[in-house]
Amino acid sequence: MKVILRNPRREVDVAGNRRVKDILRELDIIPETVLVICGDDLVTADQVVREGDTIELRPVMSGGGSFPR
Amino acid sequence: MKCRKCGEPAVLELRRHNAAFCAPDFLEFFRNQVREAIRKHRMFTRDEAVLVAVSGGKDSLALWDVLIDEGYQTTGLYLDLGIFEYSVESKAKCEKFAAARGVPLIVSAVRDEVGAPVPVIKEVTRRPPCSGCGLSKRYLMNRVALEQGMPVVATGHNLDDEAATLFGSVMHWQTEALPRQSPALPSTHPKLVRRVKPLYRLSERETAAFAFLRKIDYIVEECPFATGATSITHKEILSRMEDASPGAKHNFLFGFLDRARPAFERAESVTLNECARCGQVTTGTICAFCKLADQVKRRQGDEHAHHRA
Numbered sequence: 406m407k408v409i410l411r412n413p414r415r416e417v418d419v420a421g422n423r424r425v426k427d428i429l430r431e432l433d434i435i436p437e438t439v440l441v442i443c444g445d446d447l448v449t450a451d452q453v454v455r456e457g458d459t460i461e462l463r464p465v466m467s468g469g470g471s472f473p474r
Numbered sequence: 475m476k477c478r479k480c481g482e483p484a485v486l487e488l489r490r491h492n493a494a495f496c497a498p499d500f501l502e503f504f505r506n507q508v509r510e511a512i513r514k515h516r517m518f519t520r521d522e523a524v525l526v527a528v529s530g531g532k533d534s535l536a537l538w539d540v541l542i543d544e545g546y547q548t549t550g551l552y553l554d555l556g557i558f559e560y561s562v563e564s565k566a567k568c569e570k571f572a573a574a575r576g577v578p579l580i581v582s583a584v585r586d587e588v589g590a591p592v593p594v595i596k597e598v599t600r601r602p603p604c605s606g607c608g609l610s611k612r613y614l615m616n617r618v619a620l621e622q623g624m625p626v627v628a629t630g631h632n633l634d635d636e637a638a639t640l641f642g643s644v645m646h647w648q649t650e651a652l653p654r655q656s657p658a659l660p661s662t663h664p665k666l667v668r669r670v671k672p673l674y675r676l677s678e679r680e681t682a683a684f685a686f687l688r689k690i691d692y693i694v695e696e697c698p699f700a701t702g703a704t705s706i707t708h709k710e711i712l713s714r715m716e717d718a719s720p721g722a723k724h725n726f727l728f729g730f731l732d733r734a735r736p737a738f739e740r741a742e743s744v745t746l747n748e749c750a751r752c753g754q755v756t757t758g759t760i761c762a763f764c765k766l767a768d769q770v771k772r773r774q775g776d777e778h779a780h781h782r783a
Contacts, residue, residue, distance in 0.1 A: 412696075437717055438713050440682050447485040449486065450487060465679040466634070467678070
């Protein structure tokens, strides 16, 4: 799947069907610092994102990016 | 994950509330938190005109959205800071928001009021950009409200903003700043309007989710000068604590407001005067805003003379 990150904007590929919480852990991002957006929806940490999907991890902090753990 | 209220699939988990919500129930939760803030601190009534300071970001536009829906008489105030493409884009977001909802928006440019935009003020003062920017914003918000006959300014400060400010004040034991940190600051002078923060009960993630679910077109890439700012570092530290212990930020801020803040309130109050130059409120003779404008003017005069020489 394609994962879009912001500030600065970049994309990374993550292989396979994965739970959101596992994707965040793999990318070393604190869940509280991002919204996880799939299409027009927000998705929770327990949901599974499929191989062909695109998700955006949008930082919620004014002026900042997503934080590493 | 299921919605705590209706059992439908949830779109957002709020660990600090040990809850998850579907979109409609989250929007209602959010509005209830704003209603509670306004009620508890008697921020304003439906008979009062409220000046909402908007930046084009998620917080201030989410706030304006709720207040409009709740039937308050609002006018937006956008302060054009002159920070390159960021200001161009954020102004466009505010104008689009106001036009779509048919609500008035006042635009005031720091360039016109101080004599230079924020990036130039930063060079002239040789201080962090947030310093001159914050000073100009506080001054202009109050002055515009007075000019418009509005008794109160509402800003989009959220729980994370407030917790980070408190953290910074405590780290330096700025005891004079602690009593001023409040969701609602009363008017202490005829030329000072009330300042209120109706989003103080809501986290940054909650305001971002609200803005997204309400399809508010806000500026995601925020101010370029924010990178490296101390407040961002404080937010980062607090987010790590929140991750390890959900509710940490809430407990820090609300514990302060409920139990510690009164201890820092001084018996004697400072004397407020009117600035000899502009007539706005200051503790000295000339206010900090006029001093800043003088500094900008002097520097520009020097440069002008230099170019002629």
